[in-house]
Amino acid sequence: MIAGGIEISSAPPRAAPPRRTKARRSPSAGARYFSSKRAIDEGYLVTICRWDPARVRREFARIRWGSHLCMPCPHCGTLDEHRWYEERGVWRCLNGACRKYFGVTTGTLFDAHQRDLRNIYIETFLWSCGAAGIPALTVRAMVGTVSYNTSFSTIQKVREGLARGHNAGLIAGVVEIDGAHASGHDAAGKRGRPLAQQRPKGQAEMDAQAQSVMDAFNRKQDQKRLTPAQRRALKAENEELRRDGLVRDPNTGAILPHNRRMVMTLRRRTGNPGDGSVWTKVGVGMAETPEVAEYLAHRHVLMPESILATDLGVAFSKLGKKFRLHTTVNHSETLVGPNGEHVNMAESFTARQDRAEAGIYLNIEPKYLHEYACETAFREDHRRVSPRLKTEKLLFWALNVGKSQYWRNYTAGENRQFEELVPKRRAVGASSGPRKRVPGQEMEIRPPR
Template sequence: MRSTENVGPLAVPQHFLLSKAARSLSLARVARLSDEEAHDAFRLIRWTETKGEAVCPRCACAATYVYRARKLWKCKACSHQFSVTSGTIFASRKMPIRDILLAIAIFANGAKGHSALQLSRDLDCQYKTAFVLAHKIREAITADCDERTLAGDVEVDGAYFGGYVKPANEKANRVDRRKAEHQTGKRKVVVVMRERGGETLPFVFRSEAAAVSTIGAKVAAGSTLYADEAASWDRLHDRFLTKRINHQEAYSTAEACTNGAESFFSRIRRSEIGIHHHIAGPYLEAYSQEMAWREDHRRVSNGEQYLAMTEAALRHPVSRVWKGYWQRAAI
């Protein structure tokens, strides 16, 4: 998708991300919202079907009493009291709604992600608060990853993260860090399935070979797979028409390429190097799924991304992982 605004006789079509259409969100406008305006925005996004009229999260009844002073509702059917964030991933919040909206807007504007440390500085809150808030947003926007399937032309590839072993100072003491006995055991592989012209699905495994069964479950029968020459993908030929490319000879040919998968890995590598500096361990899948969401929405304006993130968060139930995260042992 390309914009043609201000295109003269000798002008070159402008890339979408540089066009005015890609900029439909103003952080200044969000920051200037009053508490009442922020509350109304949350209410309209959460209950779009009823045009902002509250619906009980417990019994789905639309008949409610309104507590004006405390911004609460009471269900006429089950007598349940609830707020605009009750039953959502922001339930039991302490942060003002305006700050939550601003956090989502800042998070949406990060082309390669947004670090928790920078978010804590932007919001003037503790690092712990920003860390959990960012992960709640990630969980909400990627909640349907386990339910999605792909079809058609699908590219498959893997990239390893974490488990870095620093080489010894003197050359004589160095070992081959590629061998399993010289690794830490923390190294994991992100395997991505990317549908051409469609969606991106990443999952984390110990090895590429362990991903074959998941690929078989997530890719529809009759699809065509594209992969490199790694021996791990040999078993895919039993289930799918699989076209391979040898990257030692070429990155792309008329028969096969995995450039779409490589584009995803380029985004997550740049996110690791330039934003987060370290992506590994139990959080690797969350970060990889966030980058897949950003890759799939790269041709959507930042305002639409902001609304999509807010709606996903307000429709997502209370997080079993991140609610009370710092009050128990970390995952």
């Protein structure tokens, strides 16, 4: 219709489109922490760079002894205000029977070092900021260290402090124990192939996975009906495999690769919703066997006073009888049992360890897997601690566990000759192979991955 030269539509006016409503998810406790100011130390790295050598030395003395004026002599243990020599940067013991000189790193993992203390502090600070870890090559690039082996050995000494300091002592309460496969991955054979999680599984793959679960269940039932003679024969067969450097998975019965290891995790719950775990202990074994689980439980847990939470693995059925209570969850059916049974804290550690191994350190050598597991345990326990406090804790253990047992003279070609396993160490060769030195060139040493 046209009225006064203006076209007027007879159609009804269109309704305004409905406003889109966004589904808002409440952030988790971890997300709220990392979004807050408590997660950072404003300007702290800039502050470290401005410290003079005396200020750095006082900071190391405060972390190690609690004071830079009064400290115990590392040689004789005399506690006094020892004489300070500014020109040499050392103290001298006032005990007349001792009278020895000592520095802030005497008798520590950094004993007889030739590095600037500020560089050690900065490398430790940067390394502590990673969620799952930071490679030594990246730390070297950020700090500007000339030699890669220098940065690598410094970080490995910090890991040794965690293995000998943080991964010690007893825990009690509700303790979760679980194991996870580590190392032994064929990275070269997977290159150029799509990952399993990037494509949907076919019906044949789903049937094979279901059949493997049923086979594992039937194998467990068959082992319960073995005669004493059959049990002795199976034990003798497993002992023969162990002498050959192989091990059988007790849950599936399959023979594991020679470089496959099992990282066992023991985590104590806080009891406060949202706080997760408060303390973590780790150990590395050849497989998730009852011997490995019982050894770690006796070493790290006050069993009569604690509650054990595990899955239905064969390694925990006998161990659970030594605790006040043993709760289990069937992972083939659910992640949380009908009454709240779970081992999610241990699974959280496993996820961080897998992320470090697959995405950062790339195929960790089994010989040094224990130290890397201790690093993951530290990052899990201090996931809501600022980098400055984490640095102080790392340096505290590095300065108070004694001299290095694994990494002294590493850059000179000396590598440790054993692997830290549970229940006992295993003798292995050096990582770098035979020593080779060409006149005028550095020694050819392949750093552990």
